[in-house]
Amino acid sequence: MIGELIRLPRSYILARSSAVRRSALSARHRVSPGLRAGALIVLCVVLVSIFPDQLAPYAPDQVMPSARLLEPSLAHPFGTDNLGRDLFSRIVYGARVAVRMALLSVGLSVLVGSVAGGLTGYYGGWLDFVVSRLMEVWLSLPGALVAIVIVARLGSSLDNLILALGIMGVPVFYRLVRATTLSARRACYVEAAETLGASDLRILRCHVLPNIASPLVVQTTLRLGIVLLTGGGLSFLGLGAQPPIPEWGALLASGRSAMDTAWWLAVFPGLAITVTVTGLNLLGDGLRDVLDPTMRGRPRGGRYAN
């Protein structure tokens, strides 16, 4: 009852409780050229993945026996492969595969990791101890190893690869959300809210979540790039997307045998991956600078990083 009378405005609590208070004015000054470039690249890739039919001159599996292994030209900007398929079209359709793979697997990691991290960070206890130790072990394993074990068990397909990549990334988000939840949990404003009778759910929603948003967004963006690299690698090995799915890593693999005479088959798919991952890295780093400059300089995980 007292809580109803002395209900503090949510905006007041949020303003006091945010770990980093940034005015709209100063945020604009921190938008770096890297952020703009990264955002532009990512936007382009996303647009390509949504409208492949408009951009690609041919269907990705359209075989043209008379046009085998043609050099890049106006008709075929990236050349053709050993079956006469237009590489540019295949790469364009590959963008859809890439976006789907990245979003689904990272989405899985974020969902499972965040829920687990939030709950164990908030309630603590022996469950927190056990799960955290397990996650540490999980995190210490090379990502490629985890993905390979899962694909070995389930079989080589794009869907299994997505599942494997998702599982691979769970501990990253677990650790992030748990750490933020822990520090938010101990803050005075949460104690105050509890005293006022706020339910656990309300505390999680109004006080913990806003603080998690920034690092979560940054980490998700960076993680998308890592998943693209690892997923492309497994598809390259033949353990992920199976032909004729035009996944970029798989495109590199199929072009490898003709690489000696058809250099374009080994160059353009890899270029697509590199440009997209660079865009994601620039975007992630740029967002980090905008959302929380105090986070800058924290060592980012390596390429196959968990």
Place this chain on the structure above:
Amino acid sequence: MAGGRSAGSIAPYLLRRLLGFVLVLSVISLAVFTALATVPGDAAEALAGESASAEQIAAIRREFGGDVPLPERYAAFVAGLVTRGDLGRSLTSGLPVRDLLLQRLPATLALALSATLLALAIGTVAGAFAAAHAGGSVDMVVMGATGLGLAVPSYWMALLLVLLLSLRLRWLPVAGSGSVAHLVMPALTLALPTAAVVARLMRASLLEVAQTDYLRTAYSKGLGRGQVFRVHALPNSLVPVIAVLGVHLGHLLGGTFVVESIFAWPGLGRLAVQAVFERDLPVVMGAALLVALLNVTVNLVVDMAHALLDPRLGNQAL
């Protein structure tokens, strides 16, 4: 308090770390075992594939123990592993998995070690170079290169290297093993992402050390730039690099799956990938466990090196 720590207090620390080591390995082995060694009996045929013979299907059924409950099978597995080093038999060749692994291990170790040394050499030099010219165009170029190094897929880098150095220039052999020339491209491909990370860390670390009081004191004592760098700046700036090195060496080990496959390097990674294709799960499990063991061992060694190198940390840990 920097410096002194009593010899007697190292033992409990070592013991704790070793216990943790064993515990971590147990958890990993249980997870891998559960994932790969629990194919139910009626899935044996599916596992064997369409062209499997009756013997192969029977071998799979035997290998995967049928109806025996998981804890019992895991216990038997650990017992066999610890007493006899038994990791089962390959489904395709029938050879003991342990023998296959030991045969391939030296090649992977050689590759991983070369790649690590390369990564450290290139990374520290590049990072130091960038720090020395901080803010200038050299710095931007190096930082841009490292950014690329983190975005370029290793399998693409490998193909480009082969295209350039083997097919066009004919300097190096395309694939295989047997000479140093065969090692160059795989080691380089494996090393580059780690080199990029080391370069960035080294640069940041050096720039931070440059601001410290003890460095200014060293200069004011009359020490020359070279001496200050070698004796004071370099060792201190290496410590943060070593701190995260364990994690990145783990990624390097993960990278061996792809790199060994591309260059037909006869190591564990290539063995594991081939085994996945052949659905030879005992071999996959063995290779996965061995790679995990290497990973955990490397992390342990690096952590202890870090604790020893940084007396501040060493005192806290001990």
